[in-house]
Amino acid sequence: MFYSRTIPISIVPSLNFPTGEIPLQNLNKEQASFLWYQLLIKVLKRIPSTSVSHNDLLTKCRLEHSNNNIKLGEIQEFEDTYNSDNVIAWYTRDAFLYRLINKALKEKDIIVMYKFRFVLIDLHDRLVQLHGAYINSLKSHESTISELVVFHGQGLTLTELQNLKGNIKGRISMNSFLVASTSREIALLSAGNGSGRQVVESVFFEIHCPIMNYFTKPFAHIQQYSYSKTKDEILFSIGTVFHLAFVETLTDQLWHKALEIGENCLEFDDTAIRLVLPNIVKVFEIKHDYVTALKYMTRFLRILRKDPTVTWDDLATAYFNIGFINYCRQQRFLGIDI
The missing domain is CATH 3.90.176.10 (Toxin ADP-ribosyltransferase; Chain A, domain 1)
Known part of the structure; x- marks a missing residue:
């Protein structure tokens, strides 16, 4: 090594x-x-x-x-x-x-x-x-x-x-x-x-x-x-x-x-994971790389829609994040084509 x-x-x-x-x-x-x-x-x-x-x-x-x-x-x-x-x-x-x-x-x-x-x-x-x-x-x-x-x-x-x-x-x-x-x-x-x-x-x-x-x-x-x-x-x-x-x-x-x-700083339950999963695009938003953020979030939404165990909360959060990304791109009225 x-x-x-x-x-x-x-x-x-x-x-x-x-x-x-x-x-x-x-x-x-x-x-x-x-x-x-x-x-x-x-x-x-x-x-x-x-x-x-x-x-x-x-x-x-x-x-x-x-x-x-x-x-x-x-x-x-x-x-x-x-x-x-x-x-x-x-x-x-x-x-x-x-x-x-x-x-x-x-x-x-x-x-x-x-x-x-x-x-x-x-x-x-x-x-x-x-x-x-x-x-x-x-x-x-x-x-x-x-x-x-x-x-x-x-x-x-x-x-x-x-x-x-x-x-x-x-x-x-x-x-x-x-x-x-x-x-x-x-x-x-x-x-x-x-x-x-x-x-x-x-x-x-x-x-x-x-x-x-x-x-x-x-x-x-x-x-x-x-x-x-x-x-x-x-x-x-x-x-x-x-x-x-x-x-x-x-x-x-x-x-x-x-x-x-040492022990980790925090323990994470399912609620935290459900919040963080769609917000992983924050990494790209911090960099103002909204194109990559939208690409990943759209792909994630496609996966969710094919998952029989998906919840309405998960879908709603994913759609919200796509809307927020487009808002940041100053394309507030852009539709979602998936």
């Missing part, structure tokens, strides 16, 4: 909401972004996955790599062999899928994520399946382990590094699936030696995970399921929140950051 294995990280904003209340209309950009990542898997699970979405993903990948026979071979292999049981192997493989997922997550490209939502859901669900047994195995360890310590190395831009340095004792969110290692040496190798400092800073993360009874985001030991079964790896699900204990220089060219896994 080298710089190509970097994942997006963000500062967790203050969310001082009364219990059970999530005032979406009052969220600022930073808060909306955090909630977006926290709810991503639950939101995607509410959208039916079909063979059409699988084909859309493969078509997009083939177009992007039309001149690369190696990548085209990987895509064909993915089409022929992928299933929910080998999703961890595909994610940990240095291939097209890992890059596609993390590029889309970093850019909040909901259209791309919509196309490969089945992979994100499968990956999260697999961690849920493995998590309980893994925690129990740690608790039953003969040396009575009180915490798990793992390591992760990657490059960060100077801006990202400065943001983290200014958030000591605060919280950060991993906005993708984080692969960490029980080996300090492997993580140091992944961090790099600082030779790319004009572009990225080499950062070594030391992650402490107290063995608790309950975690709101799953993680598990994946060595026997990963593509390279020789590495002792731990995989954390998307949106895992950590407390940032300290930031220091390990060497002149390497930064050392200590993290501790």
Whole structure:
């Protein structure tokens, strides 16, 4: 794992909401972004996955790599062999899928994520399946382990590094699936030696995970399921929140950051999910990208209308959001042609 294995990280904003209340209309950009990542898997699970979405993903990948026979071979292999049981192997493989997922997550490209939502859901669900047994195995360890310590190395831009340095004792969110290692040496190798400092800073993360009874985001030991079964790896699900204990220089060219896994800021019930699902277009509205927002919301409405379990509230909310987007585009009387 080298710089190509970097994942997006963000500062967790203050969310001082009364219990059970999530005032979406009052969220600022930073808060909306955090909630977006926290709810991503639950939101995607509410959208039916079909063979059409699988084909859309493969078509997009083939177009992007039309001149690369190696990548085209990987895509064909993915089409022929992928299933929910080998999703961890595909994610940990240095291939097209890992890059596609993390590029889309970093850019909040909901259209791309919509196309490969089945992979994100499968990956999260697999961690849920493995998590309980893994925690129990740690608790039953003969040396009575009180915490798990793992390591992760990657490059960060100077801006990202400065943001983290200014958030000591605060919280950060991993906005993708984080692969960490029980080996300090492997993580140091992944961090790099600082030779790319004009572009990225080499950062070594030391992650402490107290063995608790309950975690709101799953993680598990994946060595026997990963593509390279020789590495002792731990995989954390998307949106895992950590407390940032300290930031220091390990060497002149390497930064050392200590993290501790923490509980998420909020619990979300079905009411919150129902509110946030159509409001995922807020990501685009913040950017004033109303064309993309309308494209996604219209597609979502088509899906809702074909879903026999859809409620009138869901439909009404979807129509309202389309109307609001058109209002923002100053096309208040534009009809909906779906």
